[in-house]
Amino acid sequence: MKTVRLLTLSSLFAASAALAHTMNVVPSHYVQSKTGSLITVDLFASNMTFQADKGVGVDGFKVILPDGTVAKAASAAQGKRKSIADVELPVAGTYRLEMGGQPRYFTSYKVAGEQKRLMGDKQKAAKELPKDATDVVTTQGRNRAMAFVTVNGPTDTVLKTTGQGLEFSFDRHPADIVAGEAVTVTLTLNGKPAAGVKADLSFDGELYRNDPARQHLVTNQAGQFSFTPANAGRYLLEASAEAALQSAKADKIREGFTLSFEAALP
């Protein structure tokens, strides 16, 4: 009895820890006025916005150059509270820094009314599921943490959406987000506007104020919401969405992203 309870607790903890922690990609600079420089990027999981709690594996970190090609960090190291990566910026334009991005599959099911889960897609589940399993749902999950860095003139190649999963587009370039000016965000799921998706917008310094002052935003029928950053500083946008999926691997897709960005001084 005791063993069972312990197991349940630990699995609950694993699930809640995975949900509670936010992945962050936070560059030392979002804007540079010289090519050929290096920036250092913090990679960590956090509860409070931009308060590093846990360093993450650096293998999943990549740099998308202004022309769309993918590069690795010049160097990277995992720390206990945060990991860091040095990134070279050899050319002008906008770079995308990204953590994660690989889809993961898990299958949830019930046996005699008890909820269980195994890691694997539909094919793997078909082999491993107990014969009496019911309510079987396989989810394709993907989480990405991102930031955009712009050297000299901004470019759009790394902002383009692919029609795959949950994606966002702004009505202005990320390098043009300015305190006091409204920004409209469009969320799409597999290329179509995603209505009713919840997003959270938070800003730097939660450790040093009582009210985190997060904005809870929801997309309208056009898949859009708007916000106006009141002050210049660093912001974090988080969103996730679910949808049915027609695939040999999963029944459902769950997609999430976090984007760190700065609102510049007017």
Add this chain to the structure above:
Amino acid sequence: MKKSCRVALVLALGLSGPAVAGDLEISLQLPKISEGQYLRPYVAVWVEDSNEKSVRLIEIWREKPDWIKDLRRFWRKTGRADQPLVDGRTGATKGPGTYQLRWDGKDDQGAAVANGEYQLVIEAAREHGGRQLVKQKFTWDGSAISLNVAAGNEIGQVQLSRKAP
């Protein structure tokens, strides 16, 4: 052909506008700062139209390219998109004092701007120091201009003047 067209255009403009278009005279003071470490500020002076779009870069006083981005508005509105323009207008950084600048009413391409509402924008940022942005609206329609902007921490008194013809 092209040349004669341009001459005709200039004549037409000359006839429809004031007889002699006076320049906008700009007096810009950089304050003496004695608190803390002092390094000369990076300063940009430019003119924006009523949509806050930069139409003419007047001066940029700076040294290394690394820090131009700290003139946040200048970099976003003008600097990042046009390196040759920035290089062409670059001057050395300047210490405390009063500086006389002028705008001849032309855009970056050398064409006279249309009559209307404009604003003079001055941005200053200092390493180990502060940053300040001054925006002063004015009407550019040939009439006289006399405007004063009170001194701030990083940008001292600014005076705009234009004599009516």
